[in-house]
Amino acid sequence: MLGKKRAITLGAGLLVTAFAITGCTGAGGGGSASGDVTLTLATVNNPQMKDMEQLKGTFEEDNPGIKIDFVQMEEGDLRAAVTADVASGAGQYDIVTVGAYEVPQWGAQGWLTDLTADLADDPAYDVDDTLPAVRTALTVDGKQYAVPFYGESSILMYNKEMTDAAGITISDHPTWQEVETAAKALNTSDVAGICLRGKPGWGDLFAPLTTVVQTFGGAWYDEDWNAQVNSPEFVEGVNFYVNLLKEAGEPDPVSNSFTECLNQLQSGKVAMWYDASVAASILEDPATSAVAGKMGYAHAPVYKTEESGWLWSWNLAVPKTTKNADAATTFVKWATSKEYQQLVGTTLGWTRVPPGARTSTYSIPEYQKAAAAFAPITLDVMNSVNPKQPGLNPQPWVGIQYVTIPEFQDVGNQVAQLVADAIAGRTTVEEALDKGQVIAQTAGDKQK
Template identity: 85%
Template sequence: MLVKKRALAVGAGLIISAVALSGCSGAGTSSKNVTLTLATVNNPQMKDMEELKGTFEKDNPGIKVNFVQMEEGDLRAAVTADVASGAGQYDVVTVGAYEVPQWGAQGWLKDLTPSLKDDKAYDVDDILPPVRTALSVDGKQYAVPFYGESSILMYNKEMFAAAGLTMPNEPTWQEVAGFAKKLNTAETAGICLRGKPGWGDLFAPLTTVVQTFGGTWYDENWDAQVDSPEFTEAVNFYVDLLKDAGEKDPVSNSFTECLNQLSAGKVAMWYDASVAASILEDPTSSKVAGKMGYVHAPVNKTEESGWLWSWNLAVPATSKNADAATTFVKWATSKKYQRLVGETLGWTRVPPGARTSTYSIPEYKEAAAAFAPITLEVMNAVNPKQPGLNPQPWVGIQYVTIPEFQDVGNQVAQLVADAIAGRSSVEDALAKGQKIAQAAGDKQK
């Protein structure tokens, strides 16, 4: 993977939580009488971790864990400034799969490889292989996953049955488009897809469509491919599908909006993050609980097209308590922790998409029967090194792991959103996007 040795800009999607990693040899202070500082985002999984931290503190006398909660944007700014300056205020950070390889190559994160390998009880080989690949650079692993996800196609089985339609386990995009048109009515959209501008909004699903149509953001020489025939075909397909059978005002919709529409029974299908399934199956918030089906991400020319994302725990190289931080991170991402969550808080709250063994726990298999098998199947099937037809000079599926991609993706997404809204053609949008992407590509050469 090619990463320039220069100061890295902050990546989009970084949720920073300070939680400690496992045993970085020779680093940090003694694990006795230590207070670890975790800068954390206020999301449900991190709230669960904070709720259960007393168990860790009881089992590790002398180590206290202090969670510092901030808004996501404030976290990005605070943790990046701390790590880049070497201040060492935080002992653990939660970073996305987009940031880990960049920060690791820059030397901002501890190399966890030795400490993970040496701890047989931790069982690093139990981590889902594609996730480990996404968190590694040149054979060195710089973070461990707290939870992960891929993308799947979710559909209302009752609507399909009423229309006499059968969804295959591995559909093509052409089949999905046909289903969507047949199921589209004045009251119910055939499909919901993200249209809100943003590299993590519109381009999260759209990049996977581009890849399965044979396109890519860059070739191996970092020459932009945004206006290539394959990229153009994929975007035209996406825009036409939204126009023919998509939800109303797609430019205003991202994950939450599509989730709300599908859970209310106003949409027949939705292609998005696998983590949504657990919400759709909650009868207290979803009208379609028990009525949903889940299959692989639709394809065109590739065998798979799901994305891969994880929120991960890492120890900054600047941590003054790296040994104790490592002890905590191992605990928070261990098999033992997952059982603690299930037995204490409920099995559907176990962090998904990180460990293979999670999917063999009888209680979890029963609680998550509707969506756990397909999630594991898809996450193990994706290839973050080459998700499309052609080799790429970075590791990642729905993003490009260069600092500039946040800005490139956001700008091109706005151009495509204009095409979705009918304010420009796809061809004009991508011609402008090509210039934006090439300027960033030139910096990688």
């Protein structure tokens, strides 16, 4: 565990340092798809990425001479490794999986290959079919630096058999107070009422927690980049989250992020889960999920705002340092194409088609039928959230569960560790956020 935390800190530090160094914006970027090439792809170890690795043989058969070597990591480790690689210009990876947070910053810094022409010049790829909100987040000054593999918001997922047995009804637009009451009623010695991320990391614990803070009226910064981490609203939101975990959450939450909560919900160890909407496609896969057909879905819970879901996409990008840019771009287009979605549907099952990336996905009859339980609400939430102002007050950046400044990785990781200590009972929320305020303000001062 210590080694992982140190790696995350190193990655974030390199990002901050490299943004200040103009000499490491990358070299290379040429290359050709001809000849024998082995591409190294760094990716998060989510189920959809594992599906991509399982299906890569189809691409390799259609593109003789190109092989794909997958390197899968946990989310925090991936960010640290990829950040270190692109920031230093090491060129270890030919293709990287990056989030909506990183793409516009890295693109503007010159670390990623501009894919605009390659996408626009290929009518079969149909770049205009990608969801506009997601594509916009990947574009800087008219240049698109990545393509979405899947997009998501956050929703409440619950086991209907458990809620029905307890006589509990979850509304389509629940409040956090409603969820708290239900979680406590469903909590037993064998089943946790709710699973929430507690693993330290800005993309782990603070992905859902930031949305809770926002709907409670809090924010990382005000319009003038004054940190608000120990404001009453921020403290109230974090205390609510921590207390909900203590009173009705899963055991040892500081060890849990997306994958761990997914596994616990699938195995019947928890009744509810608030997390990424993409999880619904996994939960509804009858081939792998014991709860397929037993789940209910609702909008992200709220308190003082009308919506509180996040907006995120996992994307494929080509670092400027690769010597195989043409081959890498060929694979990136294949893995995010309509053809790939058809391949997933016919080979692995239609519930496993990557959601939230292409508009046409929601017009495929087989997908509409297989994903009827979750596809409409996923699209509804993604179109309802407001990344320009997700909370009660205006903010000087665009983004919901993250702040689009390079220092935020480090800030978020450090504050997440402090909050994880509070979840574990080693400190109080107030003490943790007082320390977090100092960390956040140092980064905020650089924006003034």
